[in-house]
Amino acid sequence: MRLSDEQAFIQQEVHRFAEEEIEPAAVEYERNGTFPRDIIERAAELDLLAPRFDEEHGGAGMDLVTELLVNEELHRADPGIAETVTSVTFGCESIVEHGTDEQIEEYVQPAIRGEKISGVAMTEPEAGSDFGNIQTTAEKDGGEYVLNGDKVFISNGSVADVLVVYARTSSPDSAHRGITAFLVDTDTPGLKATQMEGHLGPATTDIAQVFLNDVQVSEENRLGAEGEGFYQAMEFLDEGRLNVAASAIGAARGALELLIEYVSERQQFKESISEKQAVRHRVADLRARVTAARSFVYETAREFEAADEFDTEQTAMAKLIATTLLEDVASEAVQLHGGYGCFDEYRVETYFRFSKIPQIYEGTNEVLREVIADATFE
Template identity: 50%
Template sequence: MRLSDAESELRDRAASFAEERIEPAAVEHERTGTHPTEIVKEAASQGLTTSMLPAEYGGGGLGVTGSLLVREELYAADPGIAEAITGSMFGCEIIAEDGADEQAERWVRPVTNGEMITGAAMTEPRGGSDFANIQTRAERDGDEYVLNGEKIFIGNGHIADAVLVFARTSDTDPPHRGISSFVVEAGTDGFHREELDNYVGPGAMALGELHLDDARVPVEARIGEEGDGFYQAMRTMNGSRLEIAASSVGAARGALDRTIDYISDRETFGKPVKDRQAVRHRIANYEARIEALRTFTYKTARDLEENVDLAEEPAMAKLLAAQLAEDVASDAIQLHGGYGLLEEYRVEEYLRWSKVAQIYDGTNEVMRSIIAESVLDE
């Protein structure tokens, strides 16, 4: 794919940052499970957290493709730290697109400057994929809304300075028309959050659980009009799924590169592992799959930026790339032998992250349903 000069420079900048700042810190953050706050701030200062956000609010203005280029490089280096970096602006795309200028200045610009971390709260304990039937409520009370409900598996949920919360403002038929979005700032009375521990994903990921107990926010915290929330979220889904696809391609590439380095120096029964035909064919298959999915993902991103009507393509990219990440990481562990199970060799983290990629922003099963509906129910 042909890149603009700005896109090429962004990719090179992301690759250098990954090598110089992420790689050396990866094992330590994985062992301690700490959020890489300083690395995230440095990434923001280099324009790596908000490359797709509008330039008028301090973003890079490079669209979905710019975001994909950054993600591939960062996730190849370390999925956990990459998730912390790329997730630091969750919700900002909607605020920038649908919010008023003063809202974007208040909540988006500080993120582009590395002064704030945001989150987006959609998933609830009773279900994630069935977003249209969320139960969290926001009742209008004069110049305020009163929010009640629970959210779970929220990226940056327990550390974000502000969270874009989706809540039901009316009971409608169909139900998706009654959802709105609100920015809830940390420290708001009735807004409680806690960290989710002991999940399978990388240690540097920050997942939180939110509890809203009569949490009051001003009307000015609502993004767009009442009832816009579902449409706001769905409009970003194609881009989000392509981002996960690019992240998965990056993770697959990272696991494969580490494996190639390992088998190039390793011998079994007096013969280099890399010279065994079964191993060579396995590596060749993965290299071909990575390149094919990279090409498809970036082509789809270009189509999205050019307002081509997309249906199943982003779902296909996410489904296949997330599965590829698991396949490569699983074989990477196998080809490392016992060392593949050790943190310092890093490949087991890629496998754990691949399961995250297969669940959020629509599970693999949901992706298959989208694809099937497009090709079978036209």
């Protein structure tokens, strides 16, 4: 894949950072379930927490392709640590687009510097893919809103300093028009976040349930206009899906590299496993699929940059193809490691556990199939 000199340089620098800072610590962090604050700080020094944010807001000002390269290289090294590093500024895109200068200064710039962590409280026990059906309420009381409700599966929920909370401010005939976004400091009285333990994915990520009990939020902390929250959230869905696709490609590359290294060194019956045709062909198929999927993801990104408009069907395809591929690659990596593939020392089991996660967030793969089917049969 052709890259500009600048893109190639950034990719090499991120690859080096990942090799030196992430890979050596990955097993220990995963075993201990350590939230990688020290790696976040070092990533901030390299402007990796907000690659695509404008420089005026403290970001690196990278284009979309370069942002995807950063995402891919981090996930190649370790999907768990990468998920945490890339989610430190989760929600800040909406603040930059719809927030005031004061909100950007208070929340976005510290997050980009690695001094604060943001998150998005969207999903609820009865409203996952059906975001328009959220039940959390925000009732106006003078110059404040009073928020009540429960949120689940919230990334950074128990470690975030601020959450972009979506709540229902009205119940018009069109449910989407009744949702508003709020910036809620997590130390606000009435907000309680409890880490959700025992989840399938990497142990370095923070997933929490957030309870809102008469949480008072000033009108100044409303994000944008009342009733616009649903549309604000949808604005970033296509770009988010493309980033998930790049993450999946990176993780697939990481699992495949570990697989190739193992079968090249492992001896069976006085012969390298890599000499066996059945193994060689399985690895060859995986390499071909990774290369093809990677090309499609980056071609989609380049088409957006040329037209300044996302093709929703194509971004849905990119995420569907890449995340399905990741599960296949990670599964084969575990299988061809034999018994060793089930132990964290060989690391492929981490990629396998992660492989289901990106198939669920930013629109489940079932939802994406409907998006593609709608475009097919319209």
